Amino acid sequence: MSLGQQVANNLPFLRRYARALTGSQSTGDAFVRATLEAALADEDLRASLDGGRIPLYRAFNKVWSSAYLDPDATQSGGGEHEAGAQSRLGAITPLNRQALLLTTLEDFSAAQAGMIMDLETSEIEALVAEAISEIDREQATSVLIIEDEPLISMQLEDLVNSIGHEVCGTAATRTQAREAVEEKMPGLVLADIQLADGSSGLDAVDDILAISKVPVIFITAYPERLLTGDRPEPTYLVTKPFQEQSVRAAISQALFFKSSRPLD
Template identity: 70%
Template sequence: MSVSQLVASHLPLLRRYARALSGSQQTGDTYVRATLEAALADDGLRGEIAEGRVALYRAFTALWSSSALEIEPVGGQAGGHEAAASERLASVTPLCRQALLLTTLEDFSVEETATILDMSPEQVEDLVREAVAEIDRESTTRVLIIEDEPLIAMQLEDLVRGLGHDIAGTAATRTQAVDAVGEVTPGLVLADIQLADGSSGLDAVDDILQQFDVPVIFITAYPERLLTGDRPEPTYLVTKPFQEASVRAAISQALFFNSSKPL
């Protein structure tokens, strides 16, 4: 496999991580693109990322940690969640969140994460504990769950309540989702892509976002379809079948960048 093919095979997941880390599709994708451009200009770096996924994330992390790229909002003006993400990034270096996302959402081992972050495994474990403690201190919000599989919906409800949040409602179809937000305004949405009546979670979320700005986490068995970087795509994606730790980390990161959290 050539270097370009190897890197291309890992790009969707790197985009997922970059978007979750930055709280923005646009910012995350810009950092991924800058990583590739740096590799094109540096034969040594290109050789390093050819070693595999860990090396690619290590190169991305080096760029993320050492620079602040100028991100021009699409259309010249950022939306509510994008603006909140940019403001939070300006004052926070979420190293503990990097460790948490790498070991949960991206499923790297502690040792692999230590290589990516250029630190010891013991330091990574300390950072993960710090991030988990931070989650425990987070403000609560109301969560709308859009999921057509009853058992998965119940699992998500238990997980959300276990984090101290309230359930704004559950929906198995696009129509039910729109009806639910008409009754209770959520502070976060967890959404499947394929819904019970053949409708789309993407369409349901579009309907909701036309009414108000709210962070959304999509849970899908095919994340690579929404990680192309070719069009407006979700910022937060969790792969089915999911690990509860991955969902917890995604929820925490979405709320970290959210400027409004209904009680």
């Protein structure tokens, strides 16, 4: 397989990681583009990518770390949400969130995450524990679950409740989602893409976002279909079948950046 094909195959998942890490599609995609541009300009870096996901994420990490150390480099002019996200990032050390996302959302082992971040396995494990501790201190919110598979919906309900949030409603169709929002506007939405009556979770979420700027996490078996970079796309995306830690980490990031937004 050519280097270009290797990178292309892994690019959708790097976009997912970058968006979750930054809390923004535009900012995350900008970091991915910067990584590819750096690889084109540096022969050694480009050669290092010939080895699958770990070298690609490692190259991304170098770009991300460099921009974090130089706050001016992160200002992309992407609007209020991006400005709020950068302000929030500037107030903490992001390493713990990065380690958590790598080992949950991206399913790397602690040792692999250590290779990406240039840290020892024990350091990654400590950072993940620190991030989980932060999650446990986060303010609770209400969650709407849009999912047509009853067992998955129940699993998500149990997970949401176990980390201190309240399920304010469940829906298996776009119509049910509309009705649930009329009863109570959630603070967070977990949504499947394909719903029971053939309706779309994307359309159901569009209905909600037309009323309120609530953070949304999509849970789908085909994330690469929504991660082309060609159009407005979800910032938070979890792959089915999911690990509970992956959903937990995505919820944490979504609420983390929600709290960074300026009040309207």
